[in-house]
Amino acid sequence: MKFAVLAFPGSNCEMDLYNAIKDIIKEDVELVPYKSQSLAGFDAVLIPGGFSYGDYLRSGAIARLSPIIPALQAFAKSGKPVLGICNGFQILTEAGLLPGSLQKNVSAKFICKDETLVVNNDHSMFSSAYQQGQLITLPIAHGDGNYYCDQETLKELVANNQIVFKYTNNPNGSVDNIAGITNQQGNVLGMMPHPERAVEDILGSDDGKGVFQSIVKHIKSRGVIYE
Amino acid sequence: MALVKVYVNYKKSILNPEAQAVNNALQRLGYEDIEDVKLGKYFELTVADGKSKADLDAEINEICDKLLANYNMENYHYEIDETEAAK
Amino acid sequence: MALVKVYVNYKKSILNPEAQAVNNALQRLGYEDIEDVKLGKYFELTVADGKSKADLDAEINEICDKLLANYNMENYHYEIDETEAAK
Amino acid sequence: MNKVAQPIQTEATPEQIRDQKSYLSMGLTDYEYGLIKDNVLHRLPNYTEVGLFSGMWSEHCSYKNSKPVLKKFFTKGQHVVKGPGEGAGIIDIGDNQGVVFKAESHNHPSAVEPFQGATTGVGGILRDIFSMGARPIASLDSLRFATPKTDRDNYFIQQIVAGISAYGNCIGVPTVGGDTAFDDAYEHNPLVNVMCVGLMDLDKIEVGAAAGVGNSIIYVGAKTGRDGINGASFASFQFDSDHESQRSAVQVGDPFTEKLVMEACLDVINNHSEALVGIQDMGAAGLVSSSAEMGSKAGGNGMVLDLDLVPQREAGMSAFELMLSESQERMLLCVRAGHEDDLLKVFADHGVDAVVIGHVTEGHQYQLLHHGELVADVPVDSLASEAPVYHRQSAMPEHLKHADNHQFQPQITNPTETLQEMLGQLTIASKEAIYETYDTQVQTNTVVAPGSDAAVVRIRHYDKALAMTTDVNGRYLYLDPRIGGQMAVAESARNVVASGAVPLGITDCLNFGNPEKPDQFYELDQAVMGMSEACEKFAAPVISGNVSLNNEYDNVPIYPTPMVGMVGLIKGLDHVTTQDFKQAGDLVYVVGKTGAGFNGSQIQKMQTGEISGQLFDFDLDYELKIQQLITNAIQEKLLASAHDISEGGLIMAIAESTFGNQLGVNLSSSLSVSQFFSETQSRFLVSVPAENQAKFEQMVGKEAELLGAVTADNHLFVQATNGYFDVDVDKAFKIWKGALSCRLK
Ligand SMILES: Nc1ncnc2c1ncn2[C@@H]1O[C@H](COP(=O)(O)OP(=O)(O)O)[C@@H](O)[C@H]1O
Numbered sequence A: 001m002k003f004a005v006l007a008f009p010g011s012n013c014e015m016d017l018y019n020a021i022k023d024i025i026k027e028d029v030e031l032v033p034y035k036s037q038s039l040a041g042f043d044a045v046l047i048p049g050g051f052s053y054g055d056y057l058r059s060g061a062i063a064r065l066s067p068i069i070p071a072l073q074a075f076a077k078s079g080k081p082v083l084g085i086c087n088g089f090q091i092l093t094e095a096g097l098l099p100g101s102l103q104k105n106v107s108a109k110f111i112c113k114d115e116t117l118v119v120n121n122d123h124s125m126f127s128s129a130y131q132q133g134q135l136i137t138l139p140i141a142h143g144d145g146n147y148y149c150d151q152e153t154l155k156e157l158v159a160n161n162q163i164v165f166k167y168t169n170n171p172n173g174s175v176d177n178i179a180g181i182t183n184q185q186g187n188v189l190g191m192m193p194h195p196e197r198a199v200e201d202i203l204g205s206d207d208g209k210g211v212f213q214s215i216v217k218h219i220k221s222r223g224v225i226y227e
Numbered sequence B, C: 001m002a003l004v005k006v007y008v009n010y011k012k013s014i015l016n017p018e019a020q021a022v023n024n025a026l027q028r029l030g031y032e033d034i035e036d037v038k039l040g041k042y043f044e045l046t047v048a049d050g051k052s053k054a055d056l057d058a059e060i061n062e063i064c065d066k067l068l069a070n071y072n073m074e075n076y077h078y079e080i081d082e083t084e085a086a087k
Numbered sequence D: 001m002n003k004v005a006q007p008i009q010t011e012a013t014p015e016q017i018r019d020q021k022s023y024l025s026m027g028l029t030d031y032e033y034g035l036i037k038d039n040v041l042h043r044l045p046n047y048t049e050v051g052l053f054s055g056m057w058s059e060h061c062s063y064k065n066s067k068p069v070l071k072k073f074f075t076k077g078q079h080v081v082k083g084p085g086e087g088a089g090i091i092d093i094g095d096n097q098g099v100v101f102k103a104e105s106h107n108h109p110s111a112v113e114p115f116q117g118a119t120t121g122v123g124g125i126l127r128d129i130f131s132m133g134a135r136p137i138a139s140l141d142s143l144r145f146a147t148p149k150t151d152r153d154n155y156f157i158q159q160i161v162a163g164i165s166a167y168g169n170c171i172g173v174p175t176v177g178g179d180t181a182f183d184d185a186y187e188h189n190p191l192v193n194v195m196c197v198g199l200m201d202l203d204k205i206e207v208g209a210a211a212g213v214g215n216s217i218i219y220v221g222a223k224t225g226r227d228g229i230n231g232a233s234f235a236s237f238q239f240d241s242d243h244e245s246q247r248s249a250v251q252v253g254d255p256f257t258e259k260l261v262m263e264a265c266l267d268v269i270n271n272h273s274e275a276l277v278g279i280q281d282m283g284a285a286g287l288v289s290s291s292a293e294m295g296s297k298a299g300g301n302g303m304v305l306d307l308d309l310v311p312q313r314e315a316g317m318s319a320f321e322l323m324l325s326e327s328q329e330r331m332l333l334c335v336r337a338g339h340e341d342d343l344l345k346v347f348a349d350h351g352v353d354a355v356v357i358g359h360v361t362e363g364h365q366y367q368l369l370h371h372g373e374l375v376a377d378v379p380v381d382s383l384a385s386e387a388p389v390y391h392r393q394s395a396m397p398e399h400l401k402h403a404d405n406h407q408f409q410p411q412i413t414n415p416t417e418t419l420q421e422m423l424g425q426l427t428i429a430s431k432e433a434i435y436e437t438y439d440t441q442v443q444t445n446t447v448v449a450p451g452s453d454a455a456v457v458r459i460r461h462y463d464k465a466l467a468m469t470t471d472v473n474g475r476y477l478y479l480d481p482r483i484g485g486q487m488a489v490a491e492s493a494r495n496v497v498a499s500g501a502v503p504l505g506i507t508d509c510l511n512f513g514n515p516e517k518p519d520q521f522y523e524l525d526q527a528v529m530g531m532s533e534a535c536e537k538f539a540a541p542v543i544s545g546n547v548s549l550n551n552e553y554d555n556v557p558i559y560p561t562p563m564v565g566m567v568g569l570i571k572g573l574d575h576v577t578t579q580d581f582k583q584a585g586d587l588v589y590v591v592g593k594t595g596a597g598f599n600g601s602q603i604q605k606m607q608t609g610e611i612s613g614q615l616f617d618f619d620l621d622y623e624l625k626i627q628q629l630i631t632n633a634i635q636e637k638l639l640a641s642a643h644d645i646s647e648g649g650l651i652m653a654i655a656e657s658t659f660g661n662q663l664g665v666n667l668s669s670s671l672s673v674s675q676f677f678s679e680t681q682s683r684f685l686v687s688v689p690a691e692n693q694a695k696f697e698q699m700v701g702k703e704a705e706l707l708g709a710v711t712a713d714n715h716l717f718v719q720a721t722n723g724y725f726d727v728d729v730d731k732a733f734k735i736w737k738g739a740l741s742c743r744l745k
């Protein structure tokens, strides 16, 4: 199977994702520039962290106007997996592919540290490698990771089991301790913590591997491989 | 040329951590009569002449919806100031 | 209660990367009639009653100088809106 | 309110400059002006030319006061590919790879405008690294503040930290370490030093030279505005009638633009080297320094620039302003004739502005055209390599002449209480409140993040890693600049060694007072000699550095503070070692002899409020011996943990080593309670798995004392000869971790 990693001007985790997929998950992966207009040939799309367009104005607000976004929207609509991490999550909310938005952390500061997450839904195509309720350690590194949505949206998120990861010790003020959510169809996940930074013991944890392994399992079990 | 002043503010229901931080700082500095602080963005767009008022309104609304404001969290309003721009 | 609206803007000669990014994005989106974008901060301070106009002015200027605006880089101005606040 | 148009300032005529001596306010002395007039130009310089010389002959660009001192540095080594002189130095680490590093101070800009001063400091040092053709892989920050007393002080510190965080995080270079100390000696002159480390293929080295008649000079990056025009040379020079806008000449960092510029430049260097002759960043004294240095370095050619072609953010900028602006995120390239369009296209693809603004000429003249007129015409070497050099007077400062040679004796009635008080000292306390706001992991190579001795960054796809640290204790240098200088290098080496590395080399930021005052120059001169001696001892040459002078206020200088940034090589990822105790039952040793190291120590400061007396002894040979023991023990895989012993002494090292894994210790020792706070150099605290005991003890012989063992019970108990320390690790940890974060809330 083949992953696409999108790269926007100002993205800075695209190589981290690329390396994680290539060296650790050992699947095909290619960087796709923001100017591209097609995602043909890919089985899953990863949107990296960083500061697209400097995160000026609002995180993700300018990136979502990029030429690749219509292709991304179509890709998401087709039901294939889309994972946005950190700035990728912010871009997905700005692009309307996920509900809610990400505000400044309550501390109003950037925070980089390990957080313990609880797997709140082990049925999603991004989390099937984990057990329901499993505790995992992933690093966060963000200034705008405070997930906000209105009460009605939150009710829907809960009712549809869209909340995949929750913080055990809310670091940023997110509604309902949300660390990662999917869209209603379940094929678009946005999460603030960085699974790609936790794929090797030498970097402190390999708890993040499961996210990518889940995607691979999902694609391969469906037997549909776009090449 | 028209000068368009756009104000983007957080919706009422939303707690803005930055405004909160400013408010806390003011309290610490002893400005106890400051009861609330809101913090938003203020844009000035210089727009070339040649559009009707209706077209200009349409354009500004589009720009705000697409880029300047996030409808989940923010409201906006704007004023068109034709005299300022002339200066 | 008085509502004080404070506008903080970058001084002329100061680079504002954020405004520049917004301007570039608008150009890319095809809004070619947007000739310039300025971006500043907009504060609304709710202030308890009981101060004279002169004292209030003094307080607001002090707050702006100390906290809201960075005199190295920014200018500010403000309006006091007594009616708004009553609402 | 708003003025319609800024009046262009009226420039003084050459005669007015001479008669009114206006060059003085631009930073040139009578002597220097005379040199320009009589020896260089043989005519009166015009306003723009005076500006060029004032920028280029400033300390920042010419090192005119420090050059003779810098010559004393030990800079040799068989692995040194490039030593001081280029944007940054390079050391060969095998496999066709070079590690590139340098540090830069941004003390004065940060004092004026903390957030932007710090951001632009980070931006500047990154450009030095990538202009060599290296990809920045890590940054470190070295900070000195007065102990914060007011909200304003706290805010100031927060703004500095926020600036470093904003720039480094955005551009995607992890900030993996640094050091932070608090002392009122830095009250009016806080220090903000940033070091950056890059990695490159050795066959891709670039230099900042502009050679080859007809080759083009290309300007890359952000537009030029009136920012920081007074940066390099004249702190108080008024070049504009409008004071308001004079004050606003602050440089604003734009990390997003820098990221684009960085990617574009690395692309050009790696993939279009046939077109590239030279590349350099525009730092202090902006366009003039980058272009004149490139021209001078090439040797034998001149250069002409057409200033009308320089991308400009503001209307009506004068030649003077264009040349001296310190607008950020700009680079200058020399490109082979005929390849211009290819390169312009590469930059365009990256979304970066680039334009040809001039070319290399026959002859030796540096010429500027503006609005079609020749506005400057000076020999290119006169600006750069031929700037004047001063040999300053040196005299021992008064406070060193009669220093008391007795060591301070700590007053300790309750050792546990003294320990707890010490844990809460800001210089000792955890710096997590600072580094938690830094992205320490982006690029996913950070093996040891802040919180241990040196940071460790692996080299992907190779079984090796780099250890890096910044250190210096200005208090030691204040008491003895030479030995303190040795100690600064020794401490950085200890940190690197404790992490499993062998020192490769150092960079530095020499933060000192006013070199024109003999006693302050003495500190600089002696410190450099001491550093150099230590560098030679550890075979760690100086490969780059930076100088920040005139850090004085009311005639009182800061403590002499030569920040040392050291990089070491770890020759196998299984050598990576951290300071945390790993497991109950491991044996705890102190390696290296403990003496009475109290003058200049944290406990002297804590108990007396001042630093005084003669600095305690130090022996470089012994230091090297102990470091080599530790290196051997690590390479033999005998150690579970290693921690260098520095500020606060042995007891702090013990406490810190318990924090990471929430373990305890039960120790007893032949040392007195006071000695546990001694800052004697050349010591490490290590833990050794019981099965390695015999081998380890045989290796270290008499240089180590077995103190006891790590325990699982989360309790720190240490028996000294005349008392004991006894505290819950949790409690100690809370004090240590909370002290700074409470202040910076
Ligand atoms: N300003 C800073 N930025 C990043 N890391 C820092 C900073 N200050 C201290 N640290 C980190 O905190 C830890 C302890 O620092 P320090 O007390 O200076 O160690 P040492 O005494 O062993 O040199 C180190 O890992 C160091 O890198």
Ligand SMILES: [Mg+2]
Residues within 6 Å of the ligand: D452, D453, D454, D495, D643, D644, D645, D646
């Ligand atoms: Mg250390």
